[in-house]
Amino acid sequence: MRKSGLIYLVIILLLASFSEVYGQGHPARRGRNVRENMFVLRTLRMTQALDLTEAQTAAIFPELNRAEKEKAQLQADLAREIRELRQLINNEKVEDREFEDRVAKILDLREKIKRRESEFEKFLFTQLTSAQKARYIIFDIDFNRGMMERMGRARLAGKENK
Amino acid sequence: MKCEQAQKLISDRLDGKLGWWGRKRLDRHLTACEVCRDYVLAQEIIQREALKTEEVDYPPEWWRQFEQALQEKLIQSAPDEEAISVLPADIKENKNNNKKGRSWTFRPHALQAASLLVVVAATLFLIIYIGRSKNEELPLPLILSYEDSYFNLSQLLAEDEEAASDLARSLEEAILQETIFFESEGEFLDIDYNYETENSSAQPEGLQVENINFEEGL
Amino acid sequence: MMKADEERQLIELACRGEVEAFMQLVREHEHRILQLTYNLTRNREDAADLTQETFLQAFRAIKDFKGNSSFLTWLHRIAVNLSLNFLKKHRRERNYLEDIDSLEEKGRGEELAEAGGIPSVEDSWLSQELRTNLEKALEELPLAFRTTFSLVVQEGMSHKQAAELLGCSENTVSWRMHEARKMLKKKLQPFLSIE
Numbered sequence: 099m100r101k102s103g104l105i106y107l108v109i110i111l112l113l114a115s116f117s118e119v120y121g122q123g124h125p126a127r128r129g130r131n132v133r134e135n136m137f138v139l140r141t142l143r144m145t146q147a148l149d150l151t152e153a154q155t156a157a158i159f160p161e162l163n164r165a166e167k168e169k170a171q172l173q174a175d176l177a178r179e180i181r182e183l184r185q186l187i188n189n190e191k192v193e194d195r196e197f198e199d200r201v202a203k204i205l206d207l208r209e210k211i212k213r214r215e216s217e218f219e220k221f222l223f224t225q226l227t228s229a230q231k232a233r234y235i236i237f238d239i240d241f242n243r244g245m246m247e248r249m250g251r252a253r254l255a256g257k258e259n260k
Numbered sequence: 261m262k263c264e265q266a267q268k269l270i271s272d273r274l275d276g277k278l279g280w281w282g283r284k285r286l287d288r289h290l291t292a293c294e295v296c297r298d299y300v301l302a303q304e305i306i307q308r309e310a311l312k313t314e315e316v317d318y319p320p321e322w323w324r325q326f327e328q329a330l331q332e333k334l335i336q337s338a339p340d341e342e343a344i345s346v347l348p349a350d351i352k353e354n355k356n357n358n359k360k361g362r363s364w365t366f367r368p369h370a371l372q373a374a375s376l377l378v379v380v381a382a383t384l385f386l387i388i389y390i391g392r393s394k395n396e397e398l399p400l401p402l403i404l405s406y407e408d409s410y411f412n413l414s415q416l417l418a419e420d421e422e423a424a425s426d427l428a429r430s431l432e433e434a435i436l437q438e439t440i441f442f443e444s445e446g447e448f449l450d451i452d453y454n455y456e457t458e459n460s461s462a463q464p465e466g467l468q469v470e471n472i473n474f475e476e477g478l
Numbered sequence: 479m480m481k482a483d484e485e486r487q488l489i490e491l492a493c494r495g496e497v498e499a500f501m502q503l504v505r506e507h508e509h510r511i512l513q514l515t516y517n518l519t520r521n522r523e524d525a526a527d528l529t530q531e532t533f534l535q536a537f538r539a540i541k542d543f544k545g546n547s548s549f550l551t552w553l554h555r556i557a558v559n560l561s562l563n564f565l566k567k568h569r570r571e572r573n574y575l576e577d578i579d580s581l582e583e584k585g586r587g588e589e590l591a592e593a594g595g596i597p598s599v600e601d602s603w604l605s606q607e608l609r610t611n612l613e614k615a616l617e618e619l620p621l622a623f624r625t626t627f628s629l630v631v632q633e634g635m636s637h638k639q640a641a642e643l644l645g646c647s648e649n650t651v652s653w654r655m656h657e658a659r660k661m662l663k664k665k666l667q668p669f670l671s672i673e
Contacts, residue, residue, distance in 0.1 A: 131424075131428055132413075132414070132417065132424055132427055132428045132431065133410070133414075135428050135431035135432055135435065136410065136431060138431075138435050139431050139434055139435050139438070140406070142435065142438050143438065143647065143649070146438075146649060147647075147649060169407060173407070173410065173411065173414065176411070177414055177415075177418065180415070181418070208411075211407050211411075212405070212407065215405055215406065215407045238405075238406060240647050240648070241406070241647070242404065242406060242409040244645060244646060244647060245409060245410075245413060246409065246412075246413065247645040248427060248430055248431070248645060249413050249416065249417065249423070249427055251426075251430070251645065252417075252423040252424075252426040252427035252430060253416070253420060253423040267656065267659075267660070268652075268653075268656045271652070271655050271656040271659050272652060272655075272656075274659075275630055275631075275636075275637060275652075275655060276636070277636075277637055277652065299663070302663050302666075302667075302670045303659055303663065305608070305670060306612065306659065306662050306663060306666060306670075307631060309608055309609060309612050310612060310616070310627075310631050310632060311631065311632065312609070314516075314613070315513065316512060316513060316516040316522055316525060317509065317512075318526075323508065326508070326526070326529075326530065327501060327504065327505065327508075329530070330501070330504065330530055330533055330534070331497060331501055333530075333534055334497045334500065334501075334534070334537050335497055337534070337537070337538060434646075437622070438650070438653075
């Protein structure tokens, strides 16, 4: 099997363990959601943008999956905390202490997400060549921008359908 | 280098995108590969013919009518005195022109109202989309990490389930496209995206999709 | 061709709602926008409609034009978005999965074998056939490929510019161009070879 074919087979096998990554403790849903799809697309594009070798893929993907699992859970927890905070904000009966606790929790979650992301990127960079590191920076910027633009189009489509 | 890779480099070269190292590799391959040399010739011909694209144009009278109709619509959308006063009188009166031609010269009122609604919706999109594409300052997503970008995105989509569905679907289409593109063995990758995930008792995030529709997307 | 200063002044006036000032901008760029929308839609009537729509939207949004790109580039972006939405809605393209399947059926080996033969356009009849069939082949390209090919080859955009307009990465544009060219060559092979 050719190198690129093997890489993509590896990708599929690793990503097929989605149910394990997202199933445990992740919010209930049917089918794939935005987070999952972004992860798959980002992984596919990153593999191509960095031109990862088989050895690199084998080294990076387990940690990539682990990091994604943890970050997905943290993001879900953060979203839930923010949702609850929105409901609390206009409630005059809530004590200052409650607000302090909520805010502290949210800041803590954000810090944990940043830390985990930073840990993964440090690990990733130990596996990459200098050129690959440079390509990763550019890939990251382009991907984030692409996602926001894609979201803008999705919101427009939603407005037009209403 | 395999021919498939060489042909990709040929495409990049035709678009002026091939760097020094890519050119060297390609030239080395072409020296030894007649098939790819013929591929280059074929693509250069296609490129040359594609550049001779049909020039579409209309006679001056057509453009005059086009501009008149456009001006009328602009006036309707900006009904201040200064805007209207610059128009010749015949244009203000000529709103129900039944001349033969395209529908924009005599669109029925219902379609005009529908057109205006589309324009307003599209304008809202432009205000968001173009406002983000400034060159002088980096838009927020460009200076945020991936997780920060995702957080912003999830907050926006939490209030718009339909947009979340559309986004999830568009991401799936992109995944399908890219998996097919990058597979170089000529075999269609049979990917099953309909795997079952475990449910938990936690509240749904609202970023869900129920149907996977493999339509082409951009 | 309008000077930059003059254009800037007209844009400022148009921002204040002056229709005639905007119409001067329209006259400067209408041919270009019509050609762009025609290249994308391959239909004269639709191109005319989309051209008008482009200018309508531009007038409504002109206050948001900050001058970071040229006015024409800004119009381009509006025209491309409108054309793409139009084409997606009207689904004139064939299903691209069918195209990919038909390519895969034949197999790469056969395609490479067919690539032999020296292409020639000496024969004027052959050239006309090539021209006619190129138009048809372009129309039959799936939407994503056709749009990308049109912007890069016919509009002369770089991969980066096309990627910005289409909201995808440069790599995606690059791969789409490669795939589009492969598809076009496959469809046009009979008109590229001599017996």
